[in-house]
Amino acid sequence: MSNESNHEPAEDVLPLILELDTRRIKLTEQWDAIRNHELMNTLLVCLPRLTGADRCSIFLADPASGRVWLEAGTGVVQRQICVAPQESVVGETVLTGKTVSRSGMASRDGAHKIVGAQVDYPVDSALAVPVIDSDTGNVIGALQ
Numbered sequence: 001m002s003n004e005s006n007h008e009p010a011e012d013v014l015p016l017i018l019e020l021d022t023r024r025i026k027l028t029e030q031w032d033a034i035r036n037h038e039l040m041n042t043l044l045v046c047l048p049r050l051t052g053a054d055r056c057s058i059f060l061a062d063p064a065s066g067r068v069w070l071e072a073g074t075g076v077v078q079r080q081i082c083v084a085p086q087e088s089v090v091g092e093t094v095l096t097g098k099t100v101s102r103s104g105m106a107s108r109d110g111a112h113k114i115v116g117a118q119v120d121y122p123v124d125s126a127l128a129v130p131v132i133d134s135d136t137g138n139v140i141g142a143l144q
Contacts, residue, residue: 023064040072047143051127058131060141061094068094071141093128093142101127 040058047056057073068083068091083091093100103125131141 027062027064043143044072053127057090057144058141059090059094059144060131061139068142089126090128090142090144093130093144094139097130097132097139099127099129101125 043058044056048054055073058071059068060071061068066084068088086092086095089100089102126144128142128144130139131143132138133140
């Protein structure tokens, strides 16, 4: 019998894991330096009231992974939602830099159905607006 564990990653995977972890730590440090919890909380309280929406979410684009992840939202926790931009309304907003509005989504397949089931909130309509970096003009996320 061998004492080697079958649960250890192959040696060629370890450098990739370390690189990804280093990028994750760097991104977290960069975001923590500029994160404004008071602003996030204010947006989460005010935006649904201003728009007549049930909920509000703030998503950020991760250029390293090419995915869009939840920073803050009503009834969800940070990074609970992470989607490929091509699969979602919020992702379409990040990719195009344009406001996207959809209704009748309950009858369509997409990331909204999977995420809706995960957070126990069926999605029928959504509105997403881009968040643009004032220094670069790049889309860095979206409000949904």
